[in-house]
Amino acid sequence: MSRILLSHGAGGREMTTLIDEVFLARFGDPNRVGDDSATFLLESHQLAFTTDSFVVDPLFFPGGDIGRLAVAGTVNDLLTAAARPLMLSASFILEEGLEIAILEAIADSMNRTAAEAGVPIVTGDTKVVPKGSADKVFITTAGVGLVLRPGVSGAAAAAGDAILLTGSVGDHGTAVLLAREKLLDGEAIASDAAPLTGLVLNLLEAGLEVHAMRDPTRGGIASALNEIARQSQVAMEIQEARVPVAPAVAAACEALGLDVFKVANEGKMLILVAPGDADRALALVQQSPYGREARIIGRVSAGPAGRVQVRTVIGTARILDPPSGDLLPRIC
């Protein structure tokens, strides 16, 4: 494989390989554990630092737009490190000829989302490329946070942990795909794109024993759970019937041949919490506007290391593989 494929950006196996072989082989930090945010000690403070680029097509879709996504995505990545977001940067690559009104609408949305997330956008950059050298607007955000609870990491899940999911899955990916392809009744499904600052900080402030968090974006919960199982060298079992899926999303995924567990979410969190704190964590999350449909969807067990299993509605078990292949390009 000598050229970049769409699957290299899709959040599945091919992306992991590319990142391992091209980037980590060079920039690799022996302490790196595969989390969405890096952490860094500055005297007595632990900082979290993360970045993401956004290339979603179309720019506007039911429930969100590239600007909301760019802010929420980076905020949620900081939260996975149990960090309070402190500041964001935003860098724009613009195609010559883009309507300025579109850029203004995106900036308005970023501003609203940043206000909701409680974090300022403090620095940025703008580049313009000739028509045809980029598709309208790409945005890269980075964020710095202050770690409130050191040690929360995809590598810290432990046997017995409850797997809490903050709401329904598949909304974002199907909403964007339907909007792009103008398929079905796109307006019936809205993206869940949202910053989860309040939800996560409530949990941390309550002092509950949270071990790991991950926002199931590209590759969906299949990718996120497999990553954590691999990082922590544990097994997981989730109950298919306990994973909330909106009926319209289920129908769309069925019609499009998509596995809803592999479809991107942009306003959900998987939270792995010690068994004794699971009920309190669930009750707290359900008090947040973005957590009303939260459920405990499964449990962590000691092994076999890296195995994620789904217990189906009829009681059989199947392996939930990490996704591979093209999945959905330009979904975020």
Next chain:
Amino acid sequence: MSRILLSHGAGGREMTTLIDEVFLARFGDPNRVGDDSATFLLESHQLAFTTDSFVVDPLFFPGGDIGRLAVAGTVNDLLTAAARPLMLSASFILEEGLEIAILEAIADSMNRTAAEAGVPIVTGDTKVVPKGSADKVFITTAGVGLVLRPGVSGAAAAAGDAILLTGSVGDHGTAVLLAREKLLDGEAIASDAAPLTGLVLNLLEAGLEVHAMRDPTRGGIASALNEIARQSQVAMEIQEARVPVAPAVAAACEALGLDVFKVANEGKMLILVAPGDADRALALVQQSPYGREARIIGRVSAGPAGRVQVRTVIGTARILDPPSGDLLPRIC
């Protein structure tokens, strides 16, 4: 003006207007002063935070490549805030079909440049877009630094300050343009792209009274000096004959109709230092490998606020306007 033009990304007047009217009008921080890095107080520490996107074409050029540029650019922006670079992020937007060997060469270069700059690349992201939706590779870096000397800012220049320039101007922009257009003998001019960590930290550690620093990238020293003069509400005069320009660069700019003072540099710093420390600052900078050709090129005076003047070799004075128009697209 309702659409994005190439000039909106060129580092001149149009870019300033776009940033003011679209971004600062929304994200604007009343404390913002127009520096390349934002600063942020975390209890007793002041942090600097900055980001830049890189879309240079071609990806490889004499003296550098997009990877070296992406690391050096963000490191140098942190340095302008008198900050020691602590960590970098790197986010890639890749075009489907890109040769992986190209990406590996870029990552190698980033790794070498980061090592030279003394800063680790700790987090990143990769997105892939379908062929034709982007041009090969775009990179966005962000960086966090620890401010060693609070108050160094483009807004802090004072009447009497010496204007120190760390070396020759115009090398980067002309090198990229010649490589792209395959004009003249491109190999005769190499980009100056370099991280200036050692040079700047030496100055700061010596305790010299540095008031302002800016790396004269897009828009060249014309843009950087006008920005500082505007931020600090001071006037400046530089001596044309004291600004180092390599003969090959001067010849290329002459042939191409470019004003070398408006051409991008990627390894130079303008340093405004209190008059009593100017000679020591110059001697220290000249000891750095990237500062051997450093010169004091001019002085700051009290007013008229915002005016930057060039004293020509024949003794006349002309106003050095901030650049406007297309300048050179995709130069960084």
